[in-house]
Amino acid sequence: MNFKITTRNLLVAVLLLMLCALPLFAEKFYVQLFSKILIMGIFAMSLDLLVGYVGLVSLGHAAFFGLAGYCAALLSPQYEAGNFFVSFSAAISICILFALLTGVLALRTKSFYFIMVTLAFAQMIFFIFHDTKIGGGGDGIYIYQKPLLAISGITLLELENFKTFYWFTFGWLIAIYAFLRILLQSHYGHALGGIKVNEHRMRALGYPVFWYKLSAYVIAGSIGGIAGYFNAIQFGFVNPENISWHTSANVLMMVILGGMGSLHGAVFGASVFILLQELISNESMLGSFASHWSLMMGFFIVAVSLFLPNGLTGLFSRGSKK
Amino acid sequence: MSKPVLSARNLTKRFGGLVAVMDVSLDLFKGKVHGVIGTNGAGKSTLTNLLSGDLPPTTGSIFYKGMELFDLPQHRVSRLGIGRSYQKTNIFPAFTVFENVRLAAQALHQRPFQFWKRAGSFADVNQITERAIHAVGLSDKRKIQAFAMSHGEQRQLEIAMCIAGEPEVLLLDEPLAGMGHSEAERMIDLISRLKNDHAIMLIEHDMDAVFSVSDYLTVMVNGQVLESGTPERIRTSDKVQQAYLGYGEDSHV
Ligand SMILES: Nc1ncnc2c1ncn2[C@@H]1O[C@H](COP(=O)(O)OP(=O)(O)O)[C@@H](O)[C@H]1O
Numbered sequence: 001m002n003f004k005i006t007t008r009n010l011l012v013a014v015l016l017l018m019l020c021a022l023p024l025f026a027e028k029f030y031v032q033l034f035s036k037i038l039i040m041g042i043f044a045m046s047l048d049l050l051v052g053y054v055g056l057v058s059l060g061h062a063a064f065f066g067l068a069g070y071c072a073a074l075l076s077p078q079y080e081a082g083n084f085f086v087s088f089s090a091a092i093s094i095c096i097l098f099a100l101l102t103g104v105l106a107l108r109t110k111s112f113y114f115i116m117v118t119l120a121f122a123q124m125i126f127f128i129f130h131d132t133k134i135g136g137g138g139d140g141i142y143i144y145q146k147p148l149l150a151i152s153g154i155t156l157l158e159l160e161n162f163k164t165f166y167w168f169t170f171g172w173l174i175a176i177y178a179f180l181r182i183l184l185q186s187h188y189g190h191a192l193g194g195i196k197v198n199e200h201r202m203r204a205l206g207y208p209v210f211w212y213k214l215s216a217y218v219i220a221g222s223i224g225g226i227a228g229y230f231n232a233i234q235f236g237f238v239n240p241e242n243i244s245w246h247t248s249a250n251v252l253m254m255v256i257l258g259g260m261g262s263l264h265g266a267v268f269g270a271s272v273f274i275l276l277q278e279l280i281s282n283e284s285m286l287g288s289f290a291s292h293w294s295l296m297m298g299f300f301i302v303a304v305s306l307f308l309p310n311g312l313t314g315l316f317s318r319g320s321k322k
Numbered sequence: 323m324s325k326p327v328l329s330a331r332n333l334t335k336r337f338g339g340l341v342a343v344m345d346v347s348l349d350l351f352k353g354k355v356h357g358v359i360g361t362n363g364a365g366k367s368t369l370t371n372l373l374s375g376d377l378p379p380t381t382g383s384i385f386y387k388g389m390e391l392f393d394l395p396q397h398r399v400s401r402l403g404i405g406r407s408y409q410k411t412n413i414f415p416a417f418t419v420f421e422n423v424r425l426a427a428q429a430l431h432q433r434p435f436q437f438w439k440r441a442g443s444f445a446d447v448n449q450i451t452e453r454a455i456h457a458v459g460l461s462d463k464r465k466i467q468a469f470a471m472s473h474g475e476q477r478q479l480e481i482a483m484c485i486a487g488e489p490e491v492l493l494l495d496e497p498l499a500g501m502g503h504s505e506a507e508r509m510i511d512l513i514s515r516l517k518n519d520h521a522i523m524l525i526e527h528d529m530d531a532v533f534s535v536s537d538y539l540t541v542m543v544n545g546q547v548l549e550s551g552t553p554e555r556i557r558t559s560d561k562v563q564q565a566y567l568g569y570g571e572d573s574h575v
């Protein structure tokens with residue numbers, strides 16, 4: 001790979017440096033807000049792998065987010081910090097298992113039916129946590145102490161520290177972005193691209209389409225789980241809302257906002273979504289109007305979909321392409 | 323005579339009440355072109371779909387090198403070495419010509435676990451791709467997006483994708499349809515060259531082309547085999563004469 005010095009690359013470098021340095025100058029509130037953005041950015045990228053790169057629109061992606069969150073909570077003892085490695089690997093394993101089980105069934109359907117089946121599976125998980133006492137029912141469950149990231153007694157990272165936590169999630173976002181980027185440029189990624197455009201021809205060419213889709217679904221689910229895990233430990237709280245179709249719809253909106261089929265678009269969409277949500281639900285700024293934030297968000301999404309078919313990132317790439 | 327590479331025995335395909343293919347048997351041999359002709363709706367494309375695994379037959383069996391293909395998923399049939407082209411162009415419109423053909427070549431060498439390597443970095447796949455593009459005469463169009471090409475060029479691309487999978491059996495469903503005169507000549511030339519190391523089934527409306535390149539012919543009417551035999555035999559067959567009176571003339575587009 002060769003990097004040329006262009007205005008665009010310079011801007012990206014400056015932006016990354018600023019994001020990296022954010023905890024050094026920003027107040028705690030903003031550092032935490034940006035941690036949330038990074039986490040939702042990871043979540044949006046994971047869904048974009050399905051929606052934007054394989055053409056599978058899921059309305060149940062929150063299932064992975066919530067399952068991993070509950071796993072983090074249930075594996076955290078009440079009076080001491082849990083072990084990060086244990087709860088993290090458990091959370092991801094659960095997500096892989098859930099993706100395999102539901103993917104085998106959901107991927108037998110197409111388009112509209114796939115949306116409905118993924119939604120139905122997520123609703124099942126929602127009701128399991130909502131209607132039983134496993135995770136505190138509708139009230140949810142607290143994580144009193146963030147898990148300890150330590151090897152044989154030596155703490156590697158102090159996740160309780162909001163700055164460290166920010167850098168930790170930032171590192172994960174970069175790593176996941178790089179992983180997906182490389183994956184999408186490989187044989188595997190190109191095959192996914194072919195499947196998105198013309199599944200029938202891919203099959204005729206000799207590709208086991210189902211296995212490609214299932215593996216992508218598992219990768220997307222696991223990364224969605226990583227986001228859910230970090231979300232849970234950041235807020236120290238998990239409730240069924242994390243699995244609800246609102247959460248699934250929100251992350252889908254982030255992907256659409258940013259522009260489907262663009263990883264940085266997904267992160268950008270998540271940023272805009274979270275910042276806007278923060279802004280228009282701020283009562284000191286908008287008064288009683290703030291309680292209608294989802295209505296305003298709705299208008300915004302409709303406007304973007306109507307006028308920017310390639311999402312917000314389409315605004316920037318328009319000049320460079322064609 | 324050598325053994326057939328692909329043989330079909332008593333294939334029947336029903337779509338509800340309609341019998342699209344009825345009791346059809348045929349053999350494809352390496353080094354031979356088996357032409358299939360028949361009016362529109364005779365069941366030629368459906369027969370191709372059965373042989374390629376696009377559709378399962380209602381009854382009947384298909385043997386590849388003596389092994390029965392039973393309920394095999396389409397991608398497995400394809401990877402065994404049965405390649406096909408589509409009558410209705412079936413490509414990846416937004417991808418470049420190179421990427422269309424590269425995907426076809428990659429199918430033989432799928433390396434989903436070498437995910438850190440760029441798709442374009444495998445020399446073997448690139449070489450097969452270039453060869454297939456060259457064979458159909460699209461070398462100077464490699465970087466053009468498929469949808470931006472003429473209909474005839476898209477047909478050429480369709481064939482390039484078919485041969486890039488390096489199959490032993492080629493099922494070509496009206497490869498010349500929509501091609502200009504010189505493109506069609508080039509394609510007939512290509513088919514006669516491919517014949518040496520492939521078993522080919524050629525469905526074609528252009529009678530001159532199909533009679534010139536085929537070693538054996540099957541004539542289909544209403545899903546059934548009306549007659550089969552060498553081109554001379556078909557040309558002089560009374561049955562074919564009756565069913566096809568004037569057909570040869572109309573079809574010269
Ligand atoms: N998938 C399908 N479902 C229902 N009928 C079909 C299908 N495919 C083909 N047919 C019917 O089968 C008959 C044979 O079609 P086809 O194989 O395309 O003929 P040909 O290629 O010889 O023109 C036609 O009557 C066609 O309408």
Ligand SMILES: [Mg+2]
Nearest residue numbers: 366367368409
């Ligand atoms: Mg046909």
